[in-house]
Amino acid sequence: MKIFQTLGAIVVNGLERVGRAALFLYEVVSGSWVLLRRFYLVIQQVFAVGVLTLLIILVSGLFVGMVLGLQGYNTLVRFGAEDSLGLLVALSLVRELGPVVTALLFAGRAGSALTAEIGLMKATEQLAGMEMMAVNPVTRVIAPRFLAGVAAMPLLAAMFSAIGVMGGQVVGVGLLGVDSGAFWSQMQNGVDFHDDILNGVIKSVVFGIVVSWIAVFEGYDAVPTSEGVSRATNRTVVYSSLAVLGLDFIMTALMLGEV
Amino acid sequence: MSAPAAVPSRDNLVEIRDVSFKYGTRTILANLSATIARGKITAIMGGSGCGKTTLLNLIGGRIRPSQGQVIVDGINVPDLGKKDLFELRKRMALLFQTGALFTDLSVFENVAFPIREHTKLPEPLLRHVVLMKLNTVGLRGARDLMPSELSGGMARRVALARAIVMEPMMIMYDEPFTGLDPISKGVIAKQIRELNDALGITSIVVSHDVVETCLIADYAYLMGDGRIIGEGTPAEVQQSKSEYVRQFMDGLADGPVPYTYPARPYLDDLLGGGGP
Numbered sequence: 001m002k003i004f005q006t007l008g009a010i011v012v013n014g015l016e017r018v019g020r021a022a023l024f025l026y027e028v029v030s031g032s033w034v035l036l037r038r039f040y041l042v043i044q045q046v047f048a049v050g051v052l053t054l055l056i057i058l059v060s061g062l063f064v065g066m067v068l069g070l071q072g073y074n075t076l077v078r079f080g081a082e083d084s085l086g087l088l089v090a091l092s093l094v095r096e097l098g099p100v101v102t103a104l105l106f107a108g109r110a111g112s113a114l115t116a117e118i119g120l121m122k123a124t125e126q127l128a129g130m131e132m133m134a135v136n137p138v139t140r141v142i143a144p145r146f147l148a149g150v151a152a153m154p155l156l157a158a159m160f161s162a163i164g165v166m167g168g169q170v171v172g173v174g175l176l177g178v179d180s181g182a183f184w185s186q187m188q189n190g191v192d193f194h195d196d197i198l199n200g201v202i203k204s205v206v207f208g209i210v211v212s213w214i215a216v217f218e219g220y221d222a223v224p225t226s227e228g229v230s231r232a233t234n235r236t237v238v239y240s241s242l243a244v245l246g247l248d249f250i251m252t253a254l255m256l257g258e259v
Numbered sequence: 260m261s262a263p264a265a266v267p268s269r270d271n272l273v274e275i276r277d278v279s280f281k282y283g284t285r286t287i288l289a290n291l292s293a294t295i296a297r298g299k300i301t302a303i304m305g306g307s308g309c310g311k312t313t314l315l316n317l318i319g320g321r322i323r324p325s326q327g328q329v330i331v332d333g334i335n336v337p338d339l340g341k342k343d344l345f346e347l348r349k350r351m352a353l354l355f356q357t358g359a360l361f362t363d364l365s366v367f368e369n370v371a372f373p374i375r376e377h378t379k380l381p382e383p384l385l386r387h388v389v390l391m392k393l394n395t396v397g398l399r400g401a402r403d404l405m406p407s408e409l410s411g412g413m414a415r416r417v418a419l420a421r422a423i424v425m426e427p428m429m430i431m432y433d434e435p436f437t438g439l440d441p442i443s444k445g446v447i448a449k450q451i452r453e454l455n456d457a458l459g460i461t462s463i464v465v466s467h468d469v470v471e472t473c474l475i476a477d478y479a480y481l482m483g484d485g486r487i488i489g490e491g492t493p494a495e496v497q498q499s500k501s502e503y504v505r506q507f508m509d510g511l512a513d514g515p516v517p518y519t520y521p522a523r524p525y526l527d528d529l530l531g532g533g534g535p
Contacts, residue, residue, distance in 0.1 A: 121362075129359030132319055132352070133425075134345040135376045 021217045024138075028146050028216065031139035041144040042151070049110040049145065050152030054159070056109055057102060061093075061160035064101060065167025068092055072168070073176045082176075086183035087190040089168030090161075094191065094200045098161035100248050103207035106153055107240035111215035114145055115236040118219025119229035127220075142220060146212045153208025154201055161200070199255045206247060211240045272297040272429055272461045273318055278327030280313055280485075287313045288324070288485045295429075300455050300462040302472045302493070305482030306507065311465040314482075315431045318463070319353050320344045332428065349377060352422035356434040358414040360406040360421070366393070367402040370421045377425065392420040396450060412443030416450070423454060429461040430454070436468040444468070448475050469508055473497065481507060483515075 035042055072088040118141065121127050127137040165187075172178040191197065215236045222232035273295035280288040287310045295301045305311050316322045317329050320336045329336040334347060360369050370389045374380055380388070393399045396416040406414060415435065422430055432451065436444045452475045455462045466472045473479065473493035481489035481496060481504055489496055489504040497508060506514030522528065 124362070125355045125357055125359040126361055128321070129353075129355055129361075131321070132348055133373045133376070133421075134348040135373070136345070140376070 017221070020221065021213070024217050024220065025213055027138050028143050028213075031136065032143045032147060034139050035143055035147065041140075042147050045144045045148030046152055049114065049148050050156065053106060053109045053152070053156060056105055057156045057160050058163050060101065060105055061098075061163040062167040064097055064160075065089060065093065065164030065169075066171045068097075068164065069168035069171030069176070073172055073178065082172075082178050083182035084186050084190075085168065085172045085178050086165075086185075086187035089172070090165055090187045090191050091196060093161040093164040093168075094196050096200075096248070096252075098157045098164065099200055099203040099207055100244060102157040102160045102204065103153065103211055103244040104241055106149075106156060106207075107211045107215070107237055107244065110149065110152070111211050111236045111240050112233045114149065114212070114215040115219040115222070115233045116229060118142065118145070118216060119222035119224070119232050122220065122222060123224040123226070123229055138220075142216050146216050149212025149215065150205070150208045153211065154204040157200070157204035157207075195255075199251075202255075203248065203251055206251065207244050210243050210247060214240045214243065270297055271295060272332055273463070274328070274330040275314070275317070276328040276330065278317065278324045278329060280310070280317065280322070281325045286485055288317075290327075291485065291487060293480055293487060293490075295461060295463055296478060297461050298455075298459050299477040300451065300464060300475055302476035302479040303463065303465045303482060304467060304469060304472055304479060304507070306467060309482045310485045311467075311482055312433055315353060315433055315463065315465055318431060319348065319351065349425060350427050351429045351431065352425070352427040353431045354415070354418055354422050354433060354435060356437055358406075358418035360409075360414055360418055362406050364406075365402065366398065366404050366406070366409070366417050369406065369417060370424055373421065373425045388424065392424045393417075395423070395454075396420045397446075410443075412439050412446065415439070415443075415447060419447070419450060419454075423458070423460070426458065427460065429463070431463045431465070433465050434467070435464060436466055436471050444471050451475055469510075483507070 068089045069085065072085050072092075073082055076082045076085055076088065118127075121137075121141065127141065130137045130140060169180075169183060173180045173183050218232040218236045218239075222228045271294040275291060275293045278288055278291050279286065291310075291314070293303075293314075303311050303314060313322070317324055318331060318336065320329075320339060323337045331347060331351070334343075336344070336347070339347060360366075361372065364372065367389055370392055371385055374385055374388060390399055390402070393402055396419055398413060398416055398420065401409070401413065401417070406417070409417065435447050435451065439447065448471050451462055451464065454460055464472055464476060473496070476493050479490065479493050479496045480487050483503050489499050489501055491499070496504060499505070499508075503515045505511070512518050523531075
């Protein structure tokens with residue numbers, strides 16, 4: 001009996017939290033229009049969540065691209081198709097690895113930082129203080145961070161893919177001797193703007209919204225203690241990663257239309 | 260906007276009428292009534308966890324009472340929607356125990372924050388106002404420091420400067436003396452008194468620091484167990500014969516407020532075994 005009770009409580013609590021998160025998102029989005037007049041607040045946050053995440057994105061992108069070059073060449077060369085290496089690297093990055101790996105790194109670097117920052121502001125009564133000064137913290141603190149996350153994610157994913165292609169080229173053309181002309185022209189012919197690039201961008205925008213949403217909500221909803229903030233940070237990374245991977249499957253299925 | 264029964268008295272800025280507040284099943288405040296006189300310093304003293312801070316939160320509209328009215332300047336606070344509540348809050352300030360300074364902004368920007376949010380004051384004028392307020396608390400020279408570089412007493416004074424920057428009609432101080440050295444305590448007490456007299460601000464000081472609070476207060480309420488257990492001028496309270504009041508004012512470990520948390524008999528507990 002007790003098991004069912006506990007199970008029921010977990011489900012009810014979970015649903016309640018999802019409901020609160022949805023209302024919170026509505027509040028954030030509907031409070032965002034005020035920021036049109038104070039756009040510098042968003043710009044500051046784009047620096048914090050975007051520019052400061054750039055290094056890890058670029059380094060990871062480079063290595064992912066180089067590994068793709070190695071692995072792709074090894075498989076393709078068996079069929080004598082190593083000229084298609086550029087196409088393989090570019091498609092893998094633009095369609096899948098770019099948005100997904102960027103979102104995972106973004107959740108780990110920027111998402112966790114957002115949650116910790118907002119959670120600590122709550123724990124130290126900064127958010128309550130703001131409310132007592134008749135300033136809505138959702139508009140002043142949360143909305144700029146959310147918008148910055150949404151704006152930064154697609155840009156980071158694009159840079160990840162771009163530098164990944166360079167990494168693939170360094171390994172494929174530079175080390176393994178694939179023909180440079182073939183590498184680029186196959187890529188140019190095979191990558192479709194609508195089917196590949198645009199779908200990748202859509203994915204990265206969706207991931208940006210989801211990861212930023214989870215990060216700011218977890219921070220705002222954190223229990224205002226050291227333990228509460230650390231748990232919230234933890235949850236941001238876990239939930240964001242799961243959400244990104246799950247949504248990736250759904251979106252890929254919809255985009256390919258084959259399931 | 261205001262409740263029908265809310266006929267404000269000219270002399271009282273805040274009237275708390277028959278207010279109860281429950282947190283879950285626990286009663287924090289029970290049928291409590293109190294008035295805060297305009298332009299005076301009213302102290303609310305009591306032990307930790309007696310509901311003092313809850314009272315401030317009720318006045319500031321951060322929580323709603325289970326029953327009763329909280330009337331601030333003729334307006335019943337629990338009736339207010341978010342917009343009206345924010346309008347009212349522009350006229351009151353709450354000084355948090357921790358100061359609650361924004362850690363990512365400098366001292367100057369912390370004090371400037373409410374002005375930037377609520378007005379379109381030109382930058383040179385804003386600078387003047389902020390420096391004047393910082394000068395009031397003696398920290399004009401500390402304008403470029405970050406909150407992490409301030410001592411506890413300085414942080415609270417910066418928070419005080421931020422609280423008065425919009426020239427509110429009322430300031431609520433939540434434990435302004437806690438965790439400060441004697442000099443800082445004296446400085447804060449002096450500043451509360453001076454601000455009250457110079458700007459005509461109504462002040463509510465919530466504290467368990469009997470000595471400092473009695474020195475500056477015009478009127479004092481003593482709270483225990485969610486109720487008012489004594490009131491009067493500080494001198495009257497100090498002379499009170501009530502057991503509750505005596506226990507608190509003299510700092511006695513045991514009395515009407517028990518020292519021990521309720522538990523089953525000691526011997527049973529030690530010898531009875533069972534769970535922890």
